[in-house]
Amino acid sequence: MLVIGEKINGMFKSVREGIQTKNKKIIQDIARKQLEAGADVLDVNVGPASAEPLKDMAWLIETIREVTKAPLAIDTTKPDVMDRGLTIAGENSFLNSTTGEEEKLNALLPIAKKHNAKIIALTIDKAGIPNHAEGRLEIAANIIAKAMEHEIDTSNLYIDAVILPVNVAQQHSAAVLETIKQTKLLCDPAPKTILGLSNVSQGTNVRTLVDRTFLVMALASGLDSAIINPLDKDLMDAMITAELLLGKNIYCDSFLNAYRKK
Template sequence: MTVIGELVNGMYKAVGKAIKDKDKTVIQKCAKDQARSGATFLDVNTGPYSKNPIDDMKWLVETIQEAADTPLSIDSTKLDVVEAGLKLAKKRSMINSTNADDEKMDAVFSLAKKYNAQVIALTMDRSGVPNDRMRRIEMAAKIVTKAMEYDIRPEDLFIDPIVLPVNVAQSQGQEVLESIREFSHLSDPAPRTVVGLSNVSQGTKVRSLVNRTFLIMAIANGLSAAILDPLDKELMDAMITAELILNKNIYCDSFLDACRKR
């Protein structure tokens, strides 16, 4: 399971302030804590209030890399910000993200090819977020085809069916879960799948429980990656256990420790 730690994001108050004040300790602690808790990628997002996102992205990437050697997921809708991050990244990175619009995919896949990066692709376009599985699958197929044109291997492509908050779009949960299962039939080898997990619990009173429950259901449907809070220990334990039950790891009494040692 690919775990993309979501905490280095200027949207969070403490991180936003640290970016503004160029306070390395906050960012580096956040990066190290996530890496230690099992993140296999660290998402890097300058946040909505950054006045100079290119410089902030460069500073974040350099600051994180001084403290952790976990690969980065460069998270921005702006291509120049993404490229600034990719240029400085020492390990093979991920681009977060493209949508299913042709021009956007052309631009993002070109960058991915240039920097040998993996890509997250959202099944949405300028007409908005789909509200059923058929539309999601249609866009996923379009994404897979486009990626092939750029010679991006399906295993380097993470398709995101767009998770919506359960308190406002309750019917979408099942659509998303079914989409994850269907995406795996789009090519051989199959493209990988990812969700922005915390979205599902947005606005609910028991966020951790909702996140955890949804993640397990998604894993059972074949999910290969999630953007989440790796410091949520119960969430990580549940994820490890789900993979164990799916026979992805060999059981032993200390299976939680064993998995953390990987």
């Protein structure tokens, strides 16, 4: 599974402080720790409190680039911030994210195309998030059609079926799993699937247990990648074990260690 580390986000207090005081060490430490813990890609989000998102995004990316060449997922809703972020971040970056709304796709897909970025697309449209898999798949199909119009390789699309907190929207978990399974059938080459995982456990008392249980279920449904906290060792262990049981890696007694050596 492609692991996108979620920790560089202005929503977190230390990152917010790091941005405000221009303390590079805070940001670089979080970047390093996530990569050491198994992140393949680092998500970068200036957070809702940023008064100057364009500047803050540029500073964050340049700060991260001083310590790693790892791919970055530029996490913003603003097209100008996205364009600037993808420009600085360089190759193999992710656009995080667009929804299935026509105007968003029209604004963001050309930016992704220009930078040859992979695209994380949420199955949300003007009416919101559908309750069932069918509605989510319909939006995913629209996103794929739009991407094809923009001559984007569909294997660069990462469809996020949008999981909602289990304490308020319990029926959505099954719908998301079904969407993950069927997304693969929508086109050839098949799009990838992704989840912003931690949403599922918002407001619950046992967040990490809910996170890792749902991640394992999603992997069994064919999930390709997730935006997660790689510093949650139990979560990473569950992911590694699930992939082992799915035959993605060759078993050996030290399989957790083996995965971490990759």
